[in-house]
Amino acid sequence: MRKQEKVDKTIVVPGDLLSDDAAKAAEGTYTENGKVYSLIYGLADEREKIRVIPLSGKYLPTIGDVVIGMVSDISFSNWKVDINSPYEALMHISEYPRRIESSEMAKIMRVGDLAIFKVVDVDQSMKIELAPREGQLRVLQSGRVVEISYTKVPRVIGRAGSMISLLKDKLDVNIFVGKNGRIWINGNAADEELAIKAIKRIEKEAHTSGLTDRITKFLEEEKHGVYEKR
Amino acid sequence: MEFMKNGKRIDDRLPNELRPIKFEVGALERADGSCYVEHGGNKVIAAVYGPRAVHPRHLQEANRAIIRYRYNMASFSVEERKRPGPDRRSVEISKVSREAIDPVIIKEFYPRSTIDIFVEILQADAGTRSAGINAAxxxxxDAGVPMRGLISSCAVGKVDETVVLDLVKEEDNYGQADMPIAMDVRTGEVTLLQMDGHLTLDEFEQALELGKIGCASIAEMQREALIQKYRGEENE
Structure with a gap:
C-alpha cells in the first residue's frame, strides 16, 4: 500500500460553514447573516480570503481567458465556436487580422477545426466573443487535443508552471493548455501518447499532494518502458 | 395488521430509527454528476446533466438556468409490473421534487441554460421520492452546481397510533398516515411537505420534529459520502 497522502485543503460541500467573518468571502462561497458558507462542492482554501476550489463543474469564460475552441458552424459573419462550455462562442469576421469576404471564411477555419482563441467579451446573458490570440489566428494543424475538466487546469500547469515544464522537459512535445480544459500536445508521436497519459493521471489525482514527484517517477518509468520495447 | 410489538416495528426498528442508507457518489461515468442510493429496500440512481443548452429553445430563460427533474420508476421496481412511462403519479412527484430542490440552486449563474436531473427508481420500498431527492x-x-446547501428528505407517518420515522412498504400501504418531508437542514427551510392519511395537530407537530431529526441524519450521510469520494481515492 502506498503511504497515505495528506490532504492540504479540506473538502467541503454546499452549505458548510467556513467563517464568521463575511469580509473573507471569495469565489465559491456566499454570505448569509455575516457568515461565510460554501456554495459548491470543492476544496476550501483558507489563505487570506476563503475561497472554494471546485472539483467539478462547467467552464464559464472570463474576459482574457485563452481557450482552445472548435468551430461548430459558420454563419454569415461569425464563426460559431464550441469552447467546452454550456454557451457557444462567436468570433466575428472582423476579428480576423485581414479584411476578408464572408465567402472566404471556410478557407480560414472550417467546421471541425481547432484553434487558439482569446475571450474578448462576455456579457450578462453569456454571449461570448472571441478573437485570435495575440492578433494572429492559430489553427491547430498537427498534434492532438485532450479534454480534461477545467477545474484541473491549474494542476496541469503547476505552481509557477512547474508541472508543464516537467512534461516539456521530459518529453519531446510542445504543450499548450487552454483555460477551458482543452490541452494541445504537439510533437513526437510516442511522447504525445505519454503526455496524454500523464495529463489524464494529473486530472485523476489533482486533489492529492506530492503529485509532481509521482508524475516525474511515472514519466521516467514509462520512458524506460518505451525504450526497452524498442 | 399489527405494526408495533414491544415498542418495535415490523422490521425490528424503533419508531425513530431510519433504515440503513448507503450513498455512492459518481456512480455514472457519462453524467456530469451522479449518485446511487440504497435506502432500506429502495434502490435509486440520480444523474445530473448541465448546466447545458436548453432544448427545446422556447423553454430557456434569459437571466437564469431552468431546472428539469424527471422521476421515473423502472417497470421492474415493484412487485407487479409497472407500466413504463410517465403517469399521473410520477409527473406529480417530478414536479414536487423539482420544487423541493430548486430553492437552493443558484440559477442566476447560468442564464439561458438548463440543469437536468434524472431520477430512476430501480427498486421501490416506500419513500422513493425522498430517496430520489437525497440522491439528486x-x-x-457532484456536478459542481452552486447551491446554498444540500436538500435532505425522509418520510414520517403513523402506524398503530404511533408516529414513526421512515416507513417501509407495509407501513405505508396499510398504516394511518405517510408524510414525506424535504428540507435544507442548516436553515431549517422545509421545501417539501406532503401528507397522505390523517394526523391530529399534535401528531403532526410531533411527526414534523421527528422528520427534521431524520433529515439531519441523512444530511450528515450525504456530506460524508461526498467527502469520502475524494478521501477514498487517496487511500488506494
Missing part, C-alpha cells in the same frame, strides 16, 4: 441533491453537488 448529492448528484447536483
Amino acid at each position: 441533491s448529492v448528484a447536483l453537488a
Whole structure:
C-alpha cells in the first residue's frame, strides 16, 4: 500500500460553514447573516480570503481567458465556436487580422477545426466573443487535443508552471493548455501518447499532494518502458 | 395488521430509527454528476446533466438556468409490473421534487441554460421520492452546481397510533398516515411537505420534529459520502 497522502485543503460541500467573518468571502462561497458558507462542492482554501476550489463543474469564460475552441458552424459573419462550455462562442469576421469576404471564411477555419482563441467579451446573458490570440489566428494543424475538466487546469500547469515544464522537459512535445480544459500536445508521436497519459493521471489525482514527484517517477518509468520495447 | 410489538416495528426498528442508507457518489461515468442510493429496500440512481443548452429553445430563460427533474420508476421496481412511462403519479412527484430542490440552486449563474436531473427508481420500498431527492441533491453537488446547501428528505407517518420515522412498504400501504418531508437542514427551510392519511395537530407537530431529526441524519450521510469520494481515492 502506498503511504497515505495528506490532504492540504479540506473538502467541503454546499452549505458548510467556513467563517464568521463575511469580509473573507471569495469565489465559491456566499454570505448569509455575516457568515461565510460554501456554495459548491470543492476544496476550501483558507489563505487570506476563503475561497472554494471546485472539483467539478462547467467552464464559464472570463474576459482574457485563452481557450482552445472548435468551430461548430459558420454563419454569415461569425464563426460559431464550441469552447467546452454550456454557451457557444462567436468570433466575428472582423476579428480576423485581414479584411476578408464572408465567402472566404471556410478557407480560414472550417467546421471541425481547432484553434487558439482569446475571450474578448462576455456579457450578462453569456454571449461570448472571441478573437485570435495575440492578433494572429492559430489553427491547430498537427498534434492532438485532450479534454480534461477545467477545474484541473491549474494542476496541469503547476505552481509557477512547474508541472508543464516537467512534461516539456521530459518529453519531446510542445504543450499548450487552454483555460477551458482543452490541452494541445504537439510533437513526437510516442511522447504525445505519454503526455496524454500523464495529463489524464494529473486530472485523476489533482486533489492529492506530492503529485509532481509521482508524475516525474511515472514519466521516467514509462520512458524506460518505451525504450526497452524498442 | 399489527405494526408495533414491544415498542418495535415490523422490521425490528424503533419508531425513530431510519433504515440503513448507503450513498455512492459518481456512480455514472457519462453524467456530469451522479449518485446511487440504497435506502432500506429502495434502490435509486440520480444523474445530473448541465448546466447545458436548453432544448427545446422556447423553454430557456434569459437571466437564469431552468431546472428539469424527471422521476421515473423502472417497470421492474415493484412487485407487479409497472407500466413504463410517465403517469399521473410520477409527473406529480417530478414536479414536487423539482420544487423541493430548486430553492437552493443558484440559477442566476447560468442564464439561458438548463440543469437536468434524472431520477430512476430501480427498486421501490416506500419513500422513493425522498430517496430520489437525497440522491439528486448529492448528484447536483457532484456536478459542481452552486447551491446554498444540500436538500435532505425522509418520510414520517403513523402506524398503530404511533408516529414513526421512515416507513417501509407495509407501513405505508396499510398504516394511518405517510408524510414525506424535504428540507435544507442548516436553515431549517422545509421545501417539501406532503401528507397522505390523517394526523391530529399534535401528531403532526410531533411527526414534523421527528422528520427534521431524520433529515439531519441523512444530511450528515450525504456530506460524508461526498467527502469520502475524494478521501477514498487517496487511500488506494
